[in-house]
Amino acid sequence: MISPQALLAAERRHSWHPFTQMQEWCAPGHEPIILTEGEGALLRDIHGREYLDGNSSIWTNLHGHRHPRLNAAIAEQLGRVAHVSFLGFTHPLAIQLATELCALWPPGTLTRAFFSDDGSTAMEAAIKMAILYRQHTGEPTRNRFIAFTNAYHGDTMGASSLGGVRTFHGPFAAHHFPVLHVRTMEELEALRTESGEVIDPTQFAAVVIEPLIQGVAEMHLWPKGMLARLRRWCDLHGIHLILDEVMTGFGRTGTLFACEQEGVIPDFIALAKGLTGGYLPLAATLTREPIYEAFLGRYEELKSFFYGHSYTANPLGCAAALANLQIFREENTLAHLQEKIGWLAEELEALRPHPRVHGIRQCGFIAAFDITAPDGEKADWRLQTGARLCRAAARHGLLTRPIRDTVVLMPPYCITRQQIRQMVAALAKALEHFEAEEPPPHLPG
Secondary structure: OOOHHHHHHHHHHHOOOOOOOHHHHOOOOOOOOOEEEEEEOEEEEOOOOEEEEOOHHHHOOOOOEOOHHHHHHHHHHHOOOOOOOOOOOOOHHHHHHHHHHHHOOOOOOEEEEEEEOOHHHHHHHHHHHHHHHHHHOOOOOOOEEEEEOOOOOOOOHHHHHOOOOHHHHHHHHHHOOOEEEEOOHHHHHHOEOOOOOEOOHHHEEEEEEOOOEEOOOOOEEOOOOHHHHHHHHHHHHOOEEEEEOOOOOOOOOOOOOHHHHHOOOOOEEEEOHHHHOOOOOOEEEEEEHHHHHOOOOOHHHOOOOOOOOOOOOOHHHHHHHHHHHHHHHHOOHHHHHHHHHHHHHHHHHHHOOOOOEEEEEEEOOEEEEEEOOOOOOOOOHHHOHHHHHHHHHHOOOEEOOOEOOEEEEOOOOOOOHHHHHHHHHHHHHHHHHHHHHOOOOOOOO
């Protein structure tokens, strides 16, 4: 086996991590956690140290690591074939998965599933379908989108167009699709430019939103009833509704899909992350039959949806996704989750008295709070207060990742009450010690 020292040296020489300042990562004093195995809600590093997986391996893992059903489904399919093309061919698991995903919705609503690789490509497919649908149905001037301030819908160029986080999307703004960003439902209903001019809604193809809660927007909760109100507004103006349920789908908000809580059925929905239980990259974009039918015609009409990826509908991913849906059905995942949602809320109360903890909030099995400066004010983002707190929490056996100074807890559904208590206790210890253990970086000026 390669020694930890050799692995670390190779890591510093050759790796490049996402959303990471590599100068800090490769600094001599920083030793990355090298994870090697997991079981249930736990992960272990190369030194044998155990950690609670407090963010489900970046919001993906639903049922825990090494779940026997998921492992068995992947191994069984691996005994047949690992990958076959979905471009010009098909296979039984993709057919079955598309059927089961569409069956999760009322009959005659979301009837078609288009597979891709991850959340960003699921959103990319949805917005390209939305534009092409308008072109195919004689409305080519409906080519703009509406998204919400501080939204994040992925990093491929089309999905990036929808984003409202300047750090991620600003450098590419000149290459984006035309998108209008609004802060609230009231702003959308007014639909005016900054100078006060009324905007014609017939120029828009679709509105895009993460239902109930915005993830990367520091876990911002939407007002109750807002999603149903948005659905009515879209229907009034003939504008499609695209839901990004990459994070919220498959139980994260307490129901299988977040939109169920307000009785909303979208025109497009993007699914990924938890689709395979967090085991393999696979995504799906579901849409309605009339949208699908607009792409039908003779080949020379060029109405085909010319978009796809080499690993579309990968059989191993489909096997994991089907096993994931079976787990939900046969292990009563959603019913058992309700009690754990309550446990998480109860245990988080232990953090509320801390003077630097503000805005504890929860949406199903997603929880977050803001860590402030010592005086209770918003911390200077350059101090990386949230990141330093999470590094301190790792020393107490909890792995999670902040969104700037918002600390997120999103554990696997298999976590026990004792492990939830340990997770919150690790944060309490980190809050007590992290400033003394790791002084903030020097800020110029």
